[in-house]
Amino acid sequence: MSNILDEVFHVIDVETTGLDPQKDKIVEIAVTRIHNGESRVSYSQKINPGITVPPEASAVHHLTDRDLVHSPSIESVQEALLSLLSEGTLVAHNAPFDRSFLSFLGDRAWICSMRLAKHLWPSAPGYGNQVLRYYLGLLDIQGFSTPHRSTDDTLVTAEIFLRELDSCYAIDIRDVPSLISFCDSPVTIDVMPFGKHKGVPLKNLPSDYVSWVMKNVSDLDPDLRWSLENRLSR
Template sequence: MELKLKNPLVFFDLETTGINITRDRIIEISLLKVYPNGKEESRTRRINPEMPIPPESTAIHGITDEDVKDCPTFKQIAKSLSEMLEGCDMAGFNSSRFDVPMLAEEFLRAGVDFDISKRKFVDVQIIFHRKEQRTLEAAYSFYCNKKLENAHSAEADVIATYEVLKSQLDRYPDLENSVDSLSKEYSSFNNNVDLAGRIVLNESGVEVFNFGKHKGKPVSEVLKNEPSYYSWMMDGDFTLNTKQVLTKIRLREMNG
């Protein structure tokens, strides 16, 4: 089934130096941009992470320090990448928990604001896990009757994710062929205020902390009664996106 799109939909996958969003870096990004008229445009870039790639990460994706030593840094490609993503919705496999927060963090480090409020996200893994409870390789085999060659290659994974979503739409009549609907029902960002989910909206639409001793408490209330908590978070091992969101809330309350 072909996708019914209002905006271009970009399927993407990252290979990284590790899984710590705060400290690790992107070393490969693959994008498949699908336009509302069905046109497809793909691009894969290797990136110099400006840090050593751990052997355990190389063992997964096969990318070494030598492979990326002459590649551009993320900061060097950030502007052109942002322009390619402008006006697009996005989709990936396990993208809500890792790829989107990691990409947003890299953009912030490069001084480019990746505004999640301007786009919708579809995580194909969430659809898959709710329907079948498997991995990407199993999903590709189950839905597409194909063996996923070169798994953990960003390009192979992103193409497989695109094919899986189209097959999921064919298989499940209850899945609406609409990014609006898929994003609403199958994205973990629905209640997130920051990408990491440290701050979320409660049932009343109020921003509350989603971790630690103040879990469930309104952010504005905590910042008012315990101003030092803001400093603790700003000095802590939180993502730049989380710190940015926290600062926006603090400034809003101060100027309110």
């Protein structure tokens, strides 16, 4: 019977012109394939977005219109990507973001390595790609050059994800459906992240304040809502 240490995973990263998939476009995409505990870059491509790259986006990934003018459109590489990713499980760090720009991949399950990290390492100082890299002591990543380029980010995420697979296996999460279920389950939040009680442990919050937040904050983070509900039920 196969287990998560033997499965194929595709770590994906996109760089974009901005954060809104309704109006922003991909400028670079890369895929690093994981199988049997080893990773290798399987795809890396600059993409012509068909729109001007804003300077604030270039300041992150350092890609400009000049770098992309002769690159293919995302539509012209979709077939190759669909073929490459036809088998295996998709992974990304902050997966909802990458997934929102790759709707042509269809309604497939994704694993978010950032969310897994929140489950596995609640005491980590942060959950960004580079923070976790140094937190886990991943100092020598073969092929890594600079952050916020798609290939480099997939290499870092792949190493983080390999650590996550080992940690999940150690707590008896042995197959992909169980891994996805664990990843998607609510993340426990212990400290109030905003408001007049910011920084206060949830267990010390007044019950009337918890009830007020749950009733009046319409865009409450689902994990925080779940944690506050648990606080009220105690």
